[in-house]
Amino acid sequence: MLDFLRKEGISEKLIIEIERFRKFYKVESHLDYRIPQPKYNYYGNDVWEQAITALLCGENILLVGSKATGKNVLAENLALVFARPKWDVSFHVNTDSSTLIGTDTFENGQVVFRHGPIYECAKWGGFGVLDEINMAKNDSMAVLHATLDYRRIIDVPGYDKIALHDAVRFIATMNYGYAGTRELNEALTSRFMVINMPAMSTENLKKLLIKEFPNINDQYLEQFIGLFQDLKLKSENSEISTKSVDLRGLVSAISLMDKGLEANKALNMGITNKSFDDFERKLVEDVIGLRIPEKLERNEIFKD
DSSP: OHHHHHHTTOOHHHHHHHHHHHHHSOOOGGGGGGSOOOSSOOOOHHHHHHHHHHHHTTOOEEEEOOTTSOHHHHHHHHHHHTTOOEEEEEOOTTOOHHHHHEEEEEETTEEEEEEOHHHHHHHHTOEEEEETGGGOOHHHHHHHHHHHSTTOEEEOTTSOEEEOOTTOEEEEEEOSSOTTOOOOOHHHHTTSEEEEOOOOOHHHHHHHHHHHOTTBOHHHHHHHHHHHHHHHHHHHTTSSOSTTOOHHHHHHHHHHHHTTOOHHHHHHHHTGGGOOOHHHHHHHHHHHHHHSOTTOOHHHHBOO
16 A cells, blocks of 8 residues: 555655554554455545645544545545554434443343444544544534544543543544535534545546556546546536436446446446436436447457
């Protein structure tokens, strides 16, 4: 992964600092399985350098951006780069303080405390990924305030107060405009360094697709990139929703094509059918039809 950073043009000084961090903060062997092995790499020199610098300085970071900007991919990549075990917390209506810290449970006939993900992350020096943090309830927010600020503590009611391991970092993600989301309050926002995630550029999308599909023909590589950019533009112009602007869906559709499924059928599954509005689906089909011929077979898309 450090070689990947060098290829992306990340400062050698930052890479040396990462190596020092990894040597100083060793990971317990029983937690090796929690160090992620991401399927995708994040591409974007500026964002990489901002995130790495903030984490080296002991800051928590908040990744803000629209759909398909790579927030969760970057979070996974950062945990691997720093060689830290990762705990994921997805905020929803039922996420409360006991979900995060832990709760009493029965074990071998006695009441014991079952640790939650925030507690485990704090204890072992992990990277905690707080997904869709702007869906967190007030009960969850109260836990995060003391955990994320200079106090770096978790006070477990009825048990004890624990201090966060020095290697602990929290990486939060948030989208604007999703159902159930809200503005973060000023107190919580102030506990993060905020990175505004840019939309994936044509150049970086090309790198991602070539890495995933090294045998793809240049002609259709350009068409798939153009298709994604066309859909994104239509969404930005409010002609369609963001449902079909789905990078995961595009990559998955190309994987289906590689297995032999006809291109239009694969794109229907990965992109078109993500919208449940008939009029919008027809618009998306028209965009695809301008780029991808009907009955396109695998041997035309891939070199072997």
